[in-house]
Amino acid sequence: MTDTTAPAKKSGGIRDLGKMFGGGGAGLRQFGILGALVLIILIFEVLTGGKTLDPGNVINIVRANAYVLILAIGMVMVIVAGHIDLSVGSVAAFSNIVTVTMLKSIDSAWQVSGESAEVTKGVLMSLIAIGIALVIGALVGAWQGFWVAYVGVPAFIVTLAGMLIFRGANQFVGRSTPQTVPDYLGYIGGGYIPDFPPYFPFSNGTVLLGILAAVLVVWSELRTRRRQREMGAVMAPRWVSILKVVLLVLVVAFATYLFATGRPGTSFPIPGIILVLLVLLYSFITNNTVTGRHIYSVGGNWHAAELSGVNIRRTNFLVMMNMSVLAALAGVVYVSRSLGTGPSDGTGWELDAIAAVFIGGAAVSGGIGTVIGSIIGGLVIAVLNNGLQLMSVSSDKVQIIKGLVLLVAVALDVLSKRNGGLSLIGRFRRPGGDLAVTDRPDVSPASDSAEASSRPQSTVPNP
Amino acid sequence: MVSAVPAILEMRGITKRFPGVIALDTVDLRVNAGEIHAICGENGAGKSTLMKVLSGVYPFGSYEGDIVYNGEVVQFDGIKQSEAAGIVIIHQELALIPELSITENIFLGNEPRKGRNGKGSIDWKAAHLRAVELLARVGLSDDPDTKIKSIGVGKQQLVEIAKALNKNVKLLILDEPTAALNEGDSQHLLDLLRGLKGRGITSIMISHKLNEIEAISDSITIIRDGHTIETLDVAADGVDEDRIIRGMVGRNLENRFPGHDGSSIGEVFFEIRDWTVRHPLVADRLVAKQSNFTVRRGEVVGFAGLMGAGRTELAMSIFGQSYGTKVGGRVYMDGEEIQIRNVQDAIKHGIAYVSEDRKALGLNLLDDIKTSVVSAKLSKISSKRLGSINPYKEHAIADEYRQSLRIKTPTVDEGVGKLSGGNQQKVVLAKWMFTDPRLLILDEPTRGIDVGAKTEIYQIIRKLAENGAGVILISSELPELLGVADRIYTIFEGQITDELPADHANPETLMKSMTSNRKKDVA
Numbered sequence: 001m002t003d004t005t006a007p008a009k010k011s012g013g014i015r016d017l018g019k020m021f022g023g024g025g026a027g028l029r030q031f032g033i034l035g036a037l038v039l040i041i042l043i044f045e046v047l048t049g050g051k052t053l054d055p056g057n058v059i060n061i062v063r064a065n066a067y068v069l070i071l072a073i074g075m076v077m078v079i080v081a082g083h084i085d086l087s088v089g090s091v092a093a094f095s096n097i098v099t100v101t102m103l104k105s106i107d108s109a110w111q112v113s114g115e116s117a118e119v120t121k122g123v124l125m126s127l128i129a130i131g132i133a134l135v136i137g138a139l140v141g142a143w144q145g146f147w148v149a150y151v152g153v154p155a156f157i158v159t160l161a162g163m164l165i166f167r168g169a170n171q172f173v174g175r176s177t178p179q180t181v182p183d184y185l186g187y188i189g190g191g192y193i194p195d196f197p198p199y200f201p202f203s204n205g206t207v208l209l210g211i212l213a214a215v216l217v218v219w220s221e222l223r224t225r226r227r228q229r230e231m232g233a234v235m236a237p238r239w240v241s242i243l244k245v246v247l248l249v250l251v252v253a254f255a256t257y258l259f260a261t262g263r264p265g266t267s268f269p270i271p272g273i274i275l276v277l278l279v280l281l282y283s284f285i286t287n288n289t290v291t292g293r294h295i296y297s298v299g300g301n302w303h304a305a306e307l308s309g310v311n312i313r314r315t316n317f318l319v320m321m322n323m324s325v326l327a328a329l330a331g332v333v334y335v336s337r338s339l340g341t342g343p344s345d346g347t348g349w350e351l352d353a354i355a356a357v358f359i360g361g362a363a364v365s366g367g368i369g370t371v372i373g374s375i376i377g378g379l380v381i382a383v384l385n386n387g388l389q390l391m392s393v394s395s396d397k398v399q400i401i402k403g404l405v406l407l408v409a410v411a412l413d414v415l416s417k418r419n420g421g422l423s424l425i426g427r428f429r430r431p432g433g434d435l436a437v438t439d440r441p442d443v444s445p446a447s448d449s450a451e452a453s454s455r456p457q458s459t460v461p462n463p
Numbered sequence: 464m465v466s467a468v469p470a471i472l473e474m475r476g477i478t479k480r481f482p483g484v485i486a487l488d489t490v491d492l493r494v495n496a497g498e499i500h501a502i503c504g505e506n507g508a509g510k511s512t513l514m515k516v517l518s519g520v521y522p523f524g525s526y527e528g529d530i531v532y533n534g535e536v537v538q539f540d541g542i543k544q545s546e547a548a549g550i551v552i553i554h555q556e557l558a559l560i561p562e563l564s565i566t567e568n569i570f571l572g573n574e575p576r577k578g579r580n581g582k583g584s585i586d587w588k589a590a591h592l593r594a595v596e597l598l599a600r601v602g603l604s605d606d607p608d609t610k611i612k613s614i615g616v617g618k619q620q621l622v623e624i625a626k627a628l629n630k631n632v633k634l635l636i637l638d639e640p641t642a643a644l645n646e647g648d649s650q651h652l653l654d655l656l657r658g659l660k661g662r663g664i665t666s667i668m669i670s671h672k673l674n675e676i677e678a679i680s681d682s683i684t685i686i687r688d689g690h691t692i693e694t695l696d697v698a699a700d701g702v703d704e705d706r707i708i709r710g711m712v713g714r715n716l717e718n719r720f721p722g723h724d725g726s727s728i729g730e731v732f733f734e735i736r737d738w739t740v741r742h743p744l745v746a747d748r749l750v751a752k753q754s755n756f757t758v759r760r761g762e763v764v765g766f767a768g769l770m771g772a773g774r775t776e777l778a779m780s781i782f783g784q785s786y787g788t789k790v791g792g793r794v795y796m797d798g799e800e801i802q803i804r805n806v807q808d809a810i811k812h813g814i815a816y817v818s819e820d821r822k823a824l825g826l827n828l829l830d831d832i833k834t835s836v837v838s839a840k841l842s843k844i845s846s847k848r849l850g851s852i853n854p855y856k857e858h859a860i861a862d863e864y865r866q867s868l869r870i871k872t873p874t875v876d877e878g879v880g881k882l883s884g885g886n887q888q889k890v891v892l893a894k895w896m897f898t899d900p901r902l903l904i905l906d907e908p909t910r911g912i913d914v915g916a917k918t919e920i921y922q923i924i925r926k927l928a929e930n931g932a933g934v935i936l937i938s939s940e941l942p943e944l945l946g947v948a949d950r951i952y953t954i955f956e957g958q959i960t961d962e963l964p965a966d967h968a969n970p971e972t973l974m975k976s977m978t979s980n981r982k983k984d985v986a
Contacts (some may be wrong), residue, residue, distance in 0.1 A: 227855060228855070230855075231855035231856075231858075231859065232859070233855050233858060233859075284851070288851045288852055288854070289845070289849065289850045289851050289852060290841045290842070290845050290850040290852065291850060293834070293838065293841060293852065296827075296829075296830075297827050297830070297838060300827035300828070300829040300830060301823070301826070301827040301828065301829075303823060303824045304823075304824055304825055304826055304827050305827065306785065306806060307782070307785060307806060307816065307818060307824055307825070308806070308838050308839040308894070309783075309805075309806045309807045309809075309810045309839055309840075311807065367827065367829045368829060
């Protein structure tokens with residue numbers, strides 16, 4: 001279901017398969033992370049004696065981690081733009097407490113009787129809750145975006161302050177006491193796709209969704225090929241397309257099987273649906289829109305972006321604001337599943353989200369990273385957590401292992417760059433090759449040191 | 464040159480290669496003990512490379528030839544070793560730390576220690592006393608506890624020299640020491656160099672300011688295109704500025720420029736009046752002073768000036784005020800005044816700016832070719848409603864430019880970071896051609912690229928002009944300006960000093976207007 005957003009421009013064997021997971025030259029990298037995820041799943045499947053890929057466990061993993069993955073979507077955009085957001089946990093907590101407080105006052109003012117009226121009220125109230133959370137997220141995000149984009153305070157500081165401010169605001173509003181929320185809110189974070197008659201040993205709703213996803217996969221590949229033919233673009237050989245579709249359909253079928261055959265009453269979880277929709281939306285934004293391009297260009301080289309007419313402030317503002325909106329949404333999903341909110345909601349969320357993004361292949365210096373990669377990175381952590389818990393590893397050891405995985409993942413990335421990756425391009429050019437050296441090196445003899453004086457970013461301090 | 468004075472330094476047959484380029488080709492340099500020796504040459508002639516070889520920045524083994532210092536062949540592996548031998552280089556970007564005090568900077572990496580074996584904690588008392596003494600020697604009376612950031616550039620330069628004196632310098636190398644200084648500070652610095660000479664310290668000075676060189680140096684070595692051209696004895700040879708200029712530019716103009724007869728030139732469509740811009744950090748420094756110029760349709764207008772003269776600053780300040788603070792001035796397009804507040808405005812009005820520094824300011828090196836080509840005008844390939852980019856159009860457009868500009872790459876999906884300089888420059892040109900510019904400002908468009916690609920870029924420039932665009936060509940290479948431009952302005956210290964039709968100009972006249980502020984009436 002990921003390839004509907006991937007522009008399959010130039011195709012060819014493995015490269016083309018790499019492109020299924022988002023463009024931006026990061027295809028192969030994400031292929032590696034995906035491989036790591038599959039490997040980890042298989043290892044735990046063996047170690048736990050088949051408990052990892054048990055339908056009930058898979059459903060549980062999605063339900064328990066949806067909120068982190070939602071955060072990772074926003075966080076990867078922040079990190080690609082060259083920033084960081086440490087405040088997401090506090091923002092979610094603040095948004096939660098305000099949402100719940102407002103929801104409760106609406107709830108007590110709106111009395112209904114009758115079962116169908118109750119259901120209607122539940123649905124409406126859930127939507128209202130999401131609406132309130134999104135508005136609060138937008139307001140908080142505008143606040144943080146203002147400081148980052150228009151005042152120029154580093155995001156690290158702005159969000160460190162935000163972490164304190166909104167944690168405190170949460171405890172101020174909620175008087176530091178845990179609160180329960182009305183049961184009907186539970187559907188957003190804890191619900192499943194409903195089943196309907198005739199009843200089989202599997203969930204009809206999930207199977208239907210699976211079929212829909214498979215059809216989408218086939219349709220989007222056909223559409224891509226048709227457009228490529230119309231535009232005269234280079235097309236992948238037919239066998240590559242067919243292989244790609246078959247593989248994806250198999251994945252969809254396997255996922256459908258897992259989610260449809262859980263305990264009776266369970267199926268594909270609602271937070272999973274929210275997540276999939278967000279992934280599709282944000283993959284589209286980051287890969288295929290002007291705004292997305294601007295985010296990558298600001299993170300990659302903001303000087304060049306500015307001189308290309310990119311509105312850097314607006315881009316930074318939007319990225320920071322969007323993160324808080326998604327944090328608030330993640331908060332609703334979390335509250336809805338736990339049916340309570342309190343002064344310690346969202347503690348440590350920022351770290352999980354940031355770890356997911358970096359394991360997912362984003363660069364610390366900005367400019368590189370994808371939504372899909374970050375989701376895979378988040379799933380690596382989720383499966384790791386889950387598998388270790390299934391093996392009854394105590395939480396102290398789980399933390400140590402998670403820390404090491406993050407360290408090793410990024411270290412591998414750094415090392416691969418050092419050995420002729422992006423950062424050292426130009427040093428290993430072969431003379432006489434296709435991209436023959438016709439260039440002077442960075443330490444060009446043409447660059448007299450005197451030219452520094454004509455550079456805009458002079459380091460000569462003000463006398 | 465036969466001299467009775469012993470040489471402190473002889474560099475013999477120094478050859479330094481970079482991949483694809485020979486930066487220095489059997490360069491010889493002989494510096495007599497106790498003299499001030501100037502090294503002259505155009506930008507890119509190899510002066511700084513030679514000094515980097517000397518100071519060990521390029522370690523022994525990375526170059527060919529011998530360095531004989533005080534009668535011995537030396538092999539430096541790094542700056543530490545050359546400094547230990549008494550050779551200290553002061554770069555134009557000063558290596559001072561703004562937040563530390565003068566004392567702390569002077570002794571950075573060389574701190575006096577307490578204790579018998581010199582391994583104890585830092586002896587600040589001794590450092591302070593020594594700093595006062597050193598500052599007195601360079602004629603500074605400032606408190607050595609003053610932070611570097613709170614003294615001016617001129618004084619910072621002196622602190623650098625004090626730092627060198629502390630290292631027991633015997634051979635002091637100064638790279639463009641006065642480029643950032645005003646008249647008074649420059650004079651003080653030159654006087655100080657004379658004083659050091661009196662104490663037996665030899666200096667090598669790289670400078671573009673010929674009047675200073677003439678005034679202070681004992682001998683001059685001229686380097687051109689990585690070769691030693693000549694060494695002049697100032698007193699004996701009766702050297703003056705004209706003589707130096709002849710040595711610097713006296714190369715044959717090869718026939719590598721596309722012909723042009725001026726037939727494409729139309730009426731004036733772009734005009735700048737009284738353009739004045741302040742330096743972004745130094746409040747009292749103007750980088751453009753009351754500049755006026757015009758550009759005609761189909762015309763290539765050259766801007767000649769030395770590094771730091773203010774050409775880039777002028778261009779960038781016009782291009783959406785992306786440099787400095789505009790103090791005054793107006794822009795006219797087609798006879799009407801237009802407002803350009805930011806880069807978006809500039810692009811909307813059809814102005815494009817190709818930066819001199821394509822890696823830092825022109826490209827996002829993480830991008831691939833197609834993404835770069837369309838990046839300055841995404842609106843041309845995206846839907847109005849969603850802003851979604853059409854990947855097929857993007858690919859097709861980039862591929863068109865790949866073919867028409869002959870960008871050497873298998874596909875436009877390649878990363879721009881992998882391309883050679885010439886091909887990167889073509890990508891930047893494509894990026895700005897894609898914005899359909901009416902006025903294209905090219906800032907050193909051929910810097911750091913090989914001769915073949917240069918010729919191709921000249922042809923692209925001519926073609927743009929023939930299709931009706933106005934082109935501003937900023938270049939440090941005079942032959943390039945003379946060969947490509949129709950008309951040339953010269954700039955010196957932020958001021959437009961002259962305006963000449965290219966066929967009436969020659970390197971000597973240009974160099975004169977580029978190195979002095981004898982302001983002529985600008986037509």
